[in-house]
Amino acid sequence: MLQLFKLLGNKRLFIMLIGLVAFIAIMGFTLGPRASLSWPEKFVKDTVGFVQSVFYKPAAYIAGFFEDVRNMKEIYEENEELRRAVAQYSRESANYNTMKANYEKLRDQLHFTENQKNRDKYEYRTAQVLSVNSDPNNRTLVVDLGERDGVRPNMSVTTVDGMVGIVSSVSNFTSTVKLLTTMDAQDPNPQPISVTAIGKEDKTFGVVESYDEKTNTLQMTRIQENDPIKKGDKIISSGAGGVIPQGLIIGEVKSVQVSQYGQSRTATIKPAAKFDDWKYLIIVFTPEEPE
Numbered sequence: 001m002l003q004l005f006k007l008l009g010n011k012r013l014f015i016m017l018i019g020l021v022a023f024i025a026i027m028g029f030t031l032g033p034r035a036s037l038s039w040p041e042k043f044v045k046d047t048v049g050f051v052q053s054v055f056y057k058p059a060a061y062i063a064g065f066f067e068d069v070r071n072m073k074e075i076y077e078e079n080e081e082l083r084r085a086v087a088q089y090s091r092e093s094a095n096y097n098t099m100k101a102n103y104e105k106l107r108d109q110l111h112f113t114e115n116q117k118n119r120d121k122y123e124y125r126t127a128q129v130l131s132v133n134s135d136p137n138n139r140t141l142v143v144d145l146g147e148r149d150g151v152r153p154n155m156s157v158t159t160v161d162g163m164v165g166i167v168s169s170v171s172n173f174t175s176t177v178k179l180l181t182t183m184d185a186q187d188p189n190p191q192p193i194s195v196t197a198i199g200k201e202d203k204t205f206g207v208v209e210s211y212d213e214k215t216n217t218l219q220m221t222r223i224q225e226n227d228p229i230k231k232g233d234k235i236i237s238s239g240a241g242g243v244i245p246q247g248l249i250i251g252e253v254k255s256v257q258v259s260q261y262g263q264s265r266t267a268t269i270k271p272a273a274k275f276d277d278w279k280y281l282i283i284v285f286t287p288e289e290p291e
Contacts, residue, residue: 122245123285125149127157129278130174139179141165143281146173154191154243156284162249162272163237164281166191175283180218181275185210194240195220195250197233204229205238206267208250218251220267221259229256235269245286 127143145151147170155167157177168178184190192209204227206220223229233253239246251269259266 121287124282125285127175127281127283129281132277139182140168141177141179141278141281142174143177143283144174145283146171146175148172150285151175151283152288155286156237156244156248158248158282158284159273159278160282161274162251163193164273164275164278166244167283177281179275180208180271180273181211181213183209183211183218185219185221191243193244193250194238195235196238197229197235197253200228200233201238203227204233205240208235208269212268215268216271217254218269218271220253220269221264223256223259223265223267225263225265227265229253229265229267231255235267245284248284 125145127145130142130144132141133139143157151167151170153167153170156163157165157167163180165177165179167175169176178191190209192207195206195208197204204223206223206227206229208218208220210219210221211217212219220235231253235250235253237244237246237248237250249272251271251273254268254270256265256267
């Protein structure tokens with residue numbers, strides 16, 4: 001008994017003993033299954049959250065300020081590009097309107113028929129790709145516009161980048177598109193495309209009728225020896241033949257070489273369209289020829 005009083009009389013040891021008991025009790029309380037936090041834990045969490053918010057908000061404001069400055073710079077640069085694009089569009093629009101007025105005047109003077117006048121009036125309609133046939137011998141795809149929508153065989157199909165194919169068959173609700181990557185000069189039913197070069201429409205002429213799978217390029221043939229075509233020229237459809245409308249982008253000339261028999265030249269064309277997994281394509285509706 002005397003020893004117990006002596007032990008309790010040692011305040012430092014007594015405090016350590018009380019602290020150890022309290023620590024064990026708290027550990028048991030916190031480690032056990034509970035539905036909610038205790039008030040000390042809530043207090044600690046709230047305090048930490050408050051301190052974090054005190055430091056985080058100013059830091060977030062500062063970071064947001066520099067982010068806004070960077071965004072303003074990017075917006076300014078984009079606005080400058082848009083201004084230049086609008087200015088260029090205005091100039092080209094004025095030139096186009098002038099050329100269109102002169103063209104219509106000449107058509108009237110030459111007494112063009114109504115069918116001839118409407119031949120260049122195209123309508124572009126977006127179609128959703130429903131399925132893709134990956135067979136290397138028959139690369140086609142199916143879109144959700146069909147005969148009821150006015151789609152006809154041999155209509156051109158394009159993207160914003162360039163021409164991708166031709167409508168090969170039509171059902172009531174869908175159409176099958178044959179891709180340019182299937183073009184083959186040995187095909188018993190070829191669908192060649194008469195083409196020219198931008199800026200050289202009255203000097204350059206050729207026919208795209210095959211695709212080289214090894215180089216992923218189109219082959220433009222029947223080019224005359226004195227044709228000014230050269231590397232870098234942008235190739236578009238010429239509209240000759242009346243099947244493919246004029247002005248559709250085909251690609252860019254990568255090289256020009258003498259043909260196999262030496263009497264003409266051949267150009268290698270890099271397609272403008274990227275033959276990737278499309279979701280949407282554009283069908284070019286041309287006026288139907290009268291029977």
